[in-house]
Amino acid sequence: MAGPTSAAKKKKGTASTVKKAPKRPKSVREPKKPKSAKSTEANSTAAEDASDEDDESDNGPYCLCRGPDDHRWMICCERCEDWFHGECVHIAKDVGESLIEKFICPNCTTDNLMTLYKxxxxxxxxxxxxxxxxxxxxxxxxxxxxxxxxxxxxxxLPKAKARAALSDELSQEEFMALLSSDLATIDGDGSWTLRAPFSGQKSEMNGDEIGIEERLAQILTEEEKDYLAKKAHARFKLAEETLLCQKMITLVELVQDRRRAAINAGLFAEDICGYDQRLDTICARDAFAAFVKSPEGEAIFQASKVGDPLGEGDEVRGMCERKRCKIHSGWHKMLVQAVKYQIKELADQAAEVGEDERILREAAEERWRRRQAEQNWVEVLDG
Structure with missing residues (x-):
């Protein structure tokens, strides 16, 4: 004979006038404790009622399959507030947690109401x-x-020598020249900012200012011209080294992409190191420059992909397969930070070179103005 507690329990499938959000089942269920031989009948009834309520919460029904929460990843519908297994609605966990703004289940989806993605x-x-x-x-x-x-x-971008004639496409050297000009700045973290030319306020240059370069060419001494030529060459070398550092970061990211691809394919676990021996030349400028010019390096940067070092298509060959590797611990973050520090040093050196050039040019301009003023002097002679 069912007691009052059992009679008051809601039967499965019974409609309700006000729909309540289903309870999210507990992720871990505690095992049932064995009944004691000396337990009273009242305690046994209360334990059974609590067990029934827990079973009802854990067993659902949920999702399109109307199954239980079997500890697979689930997502809640914003309209009906029911829970759905990601596999049943064809949504991966990483997509559901990162890219879905508002989930609408298939039962609630209409032409005007659907899942919103970021x-x-x-x-x-x-x-x-x-x-x-x-x-x-x-x-x-x-x-x-x-x-x-x-x-x-x-x-x-193509290199200047490899670019086709009469092509409007910028070469790597031309783009680096833009970065080295006053139109571009490199922040301390290595990020680039490029200002559009002729933007902002209207230029206030007049005829005198337009002829500054011509005047400098006339008043600069041979020693000063040689000095400026050396400074310009130094800035170009710094720009080349900066480009090399940018390629270092690119190689680190390509190796990290290969590691992530192996993890997503189930070939690696999340705690596998994934360090590639081709990263040994990072921060060693001469050795890395030689690697970039090698056939393997050219193939990597042309395809923007790091693959099997033997060229046989193996998806994991060449990567460190140790778990929680202590030798290469934190290699991705450590290498990127080291290269960005080098970029900052190069930017500081380029700024110093530019400042030296500016001081010499301003001194030459001031000297020209003094000469112009001397030529305007008038000496009055008594008749």
Missing amino acids: KTCTLGSCRKAARLNHSPPSVFCSDEHAQTWWERMLAR
Whole structure:
């Protein structure tokens, strides 16, 4: 005979006038305690009622399959507030947690009501959301991915010698020249900012200012011209070294992309190191420059992809397969930070060279103005 507690319990499938959100089942259920031979009948009834309520919460029904919460990843519908297994609605966990703004289940989806997705990061291999609501907004999920995107775009530009004749496409050297000009700045973290020429206020240059370079060419001594030529050559070398450092960061990110691809394919666990021996030349400028010019290096930067070092298509060959490797611990972050520090040092050196040039030019200009003033003097002679 059922007691009053059993009679008051809601039967499964019974309709309700006010629909309540289903309880999210507990992730871990405690095992039932064995009944004691000396327990009273009242205690046994209370334990059974509590067990029934727990079973009802754990066993659902949920999702399209109307099954239980079997500890698979689930997502809640914003309209009916029911829970759905990600596999049943064809949504991966990383997409559901990072890229879905508002989930609407298939039962509630209409022409005017559907799942809303966030814009993904512009970097192709990234599955995170872009920072469109930040100030300033960005189509990337982080500054590091913005930097990586620019580096890959630069790597796709042809070199001056390899560019076809009469082509409007910028070469790598021309682009680096833009970065070295007063139109571009390199921040301390290595990110680039390029200002559009002739933007902002209208130029206030007059005829005298237009002829500054011509006047400097006339009044500069041979020693000063040689000094400026050496400074210009030094700035070009610093720009080349900066480009080399950018390629270092690109190689580190490509190796990290290969590691992530192996993890997503189930070939690696999350705690596998993934360090590639081709990263040994990072921060060693001469050795890395030689690697970049080698056939393997040229193939990597042309394809923007790191593969099997033997060229046989093996997806993990060449990577460290140790778990929680102590030798290469934190290699990705450590190498990127080291290269960015080098970029900052190069930027500081380029700023010093530019300042030396500016001081010499201003001194030459001041000297020219003094000569112009001396020529305007008039000596009055008594008749």
